[in-house]
Amino acid sequence: MKKNKLASHLKPGFKVPKNYFEDFEAKMIRAISCEESALEHHKEKSGFTIPENYFDSLQDQVLAKVERPESRGMVISLFRKRKFYAAAGIAAVFIGIISTLLLKPNPVNSLDSEPISVLEEYIDEENIDLNFNEITTFIYEEGYVLDDLNTSGLSDEAVFDYINDYVEDPALILY
Amino acid sequence: MKKEDALLLRKLRDPKLRHEAFKELLSCYKERLYWHIRNLTKNHDDTDDILQNTFIKVYKNIDKFNGDSLLYSWMYRIATNEALTFLSQKAKRLHLTSEELQNKLVENIESDVYFEGDQIQLKLQKAIATLPQKQQQVFNMKYFQELKYREISEILGTSEGALKASYHIATKKIEDYLKGN
Numbered sequence: 001m002k003k004n005k006l007a008s009h010l011k012p013g014f015k016v017p018k019n020y021f022e023d024f025e026a027k028m029i030r031a032i033s034c035e036e037s038a039l040e041h042h043k044e045k046s047g048f049t050i051p052e053n054y055f056d057s058l059q060d061q062v063l064a065k066v067e068r069p070e071s072r073g074m075v076i077s078l079f080r081k082r083k084f085y086a087a088a089g090i091a092a093v094f095i096g097i098i099s100t101l102l103l104k105p106n107p108v109n110s111l112d113s114e115p116i117s118v119l120e121e122y123i124d125e126e127n128i129d130l131n132f133n134e135i136t137t138f139i140y141e142e143g144y145v146l147d148d149l150n151t152s153g154l155s156d157e158a159v160f161d162y163i164n165d166y167v168e169d170p171a172l173i174l175y
Numbered sequence: 176m177k178k179e180d181a182l183l184l185r186k187l188r189d190p191k192l193r194h195e196a197f198k199e200l201l202s203c204y205k206e207r208l209y210w211h212i213r214n215l216t217k218n219h220d221d222t223d224d225i226l227q228n229t230f231i232k233v234y235k236n237i238d239k240f241n242g243d244s245l246l247y248s249w250m251y252r253i254a255t256n257e258a259l260t261f262l263s264q265k266a267k268r269l270h271l272t273s274e275e276l277q278n279k280l281v282e283n284i285e286s287d288v289y290f291e292g293d294q295i296q297l298k299l300q301k302a303i304a305t306l307p308q309k310q311q312q313v314f315n316m317k318y319f320q321e322l323k324y325r326e327i328s329e330i331l332g333t334s335e336g337a338l339k340a341s342y343h344i345a346t347k348k349i350e351d352y353l354k355g356n
Contacts, residue, residue, distance in 0.1 A: 046300075046319050047292015048213055054223075055209070059201050062227055066197070066234045 180246040187237045197234060204247065205230075207320070208254045214315035215258040217280045217300065219289045225261050229254045248329040255312070255330070277304040302352035306345055313338055314345040 186196035208229060213222040232253050240249055266276040281304045284290050284297060292300075303311055312331065316322045317338075324335045331338070 045296075046210075046214065047290050047296035048210075048217075048219075049289045049291050050209070050219060051289065054219075055205055058205055058209075058223070058226065059198070062201060062230045063194075063198065065227065066231055067194070 177245060181242075183246065184237070184240070184242070200233070201230060204250055207247075208250060210320060211251060211316070212254055212258045214319055215255075215312070216262065217284055218287065221261065221265075225254070225257045229257050232257070244329055248326070251330040259308075273308065280304070298353060298356060299349070301356075302349040305352060306348060309333075310341055310345040310348075313341045314349070317342050318346075 183196055183200065186192040187200070189196075205226070209222060209226055212225050212229070213219070216222050216225065229250070233250055236253075240246070244252075262276065263273065266273055269276065269279075271279065281297075281301050284292075284300055290297075303314060306314060309331075313327060316327045316330070317324075322330075324338050327333075327338050328335045333341075
């Protein structure tokens with residue numbers, strides 16, 4: 001009876017190579033150790049080594065760290081409230097006296113207090129770094145330049161000469 | 176998301192199965208992530224610290240992993256960020272630029288008890304240290320870890336074409352360095 005059952009499995013005509021199932025286990029072990037040998041290969045390539053049994057101990061160390069419950073110890077106040085307020089009050093009085101006697105207020109910096117030459121130098125040294133969009137916004141949208149610009153004294157010829165001399169992109173002249 | 180990833184994730188998010196699943200994750204990825212970090216930091220002790228932090232972050236943030244990428248690329252990204260943050264903090268602490276730190280790390284290799292490479296391997300490390308950070312990462316992942324461009328692309332979020340170009344430039348620079356030194 002058993003023999004017949006086995007025979008029925010072979011009916012579709014499929015075959016396996018000789019000793020396939022016997023060799024399967026050995027092949028699998030080789031495949032797994034292949035990955036290990038890739039790591040060995042890495043060590044050979046780079047020259048780096050590791051302490052003996054490092055990976056075994058690593059696993060235990062990491063597991064111990066992730067499973068350690070967070071300790072919540074009792075919180076002990078450093079200062080008792082009453083003493084703290086008294087000390088803070090005395091310190092505040094001293095700070096007040098010292099600051100009024102010794103510290104002078106800093107001079108206020110404003111654009112008006114700086115000479116024009118300093119401002120010009122600052123701009124010439126390219127300390128103001130505006131990109132193209134920022135410059136465009138400044139000129140057109142906020143109207144700082146164009147609104148205040150009086151062009152009545154400029155002739156068309158002068159404008160054309162200026163563009164001809166200083167504008168390198170011909171597309172700008174065409175538009 | 177891959178089937179195995181989905182299964183592992185389900186287990187990681189289940190409080191009853193979390194411990195076993197995390198052990199599985201650790202044993203699967205500890206070595207790969209170790210070498211990934213070691214290539215960046217060059218030093219075993221630093222790598223050990225970063226690797227432990229990486230796994231702790233993975234454990235704590237596993238609920239935030241939304242499955243848009245593969246689990247391993249998400250973990251590689253965490254490891255990369257941890258390593259780069261560690262290096263930039265180290266550079267700040269020692270008052271060095273990142274280039275100066277790279278040179279220092281390579282100089283220290285010579286006296287490292289966990290380096291058994293020969294002169295050529297040492298020179299190779301020196302050559303890698305001359306590359307920009309991104310090229311170093313690409314070179315390490317391709318040459319030492321033998322990852323596929325598709326995998327590197329998922330980890331670094333860079334197109335495969337750009338990675339190929341980057342690796343090509345990096346190998347060319349390394350060749351030139353080795354010939355010239």
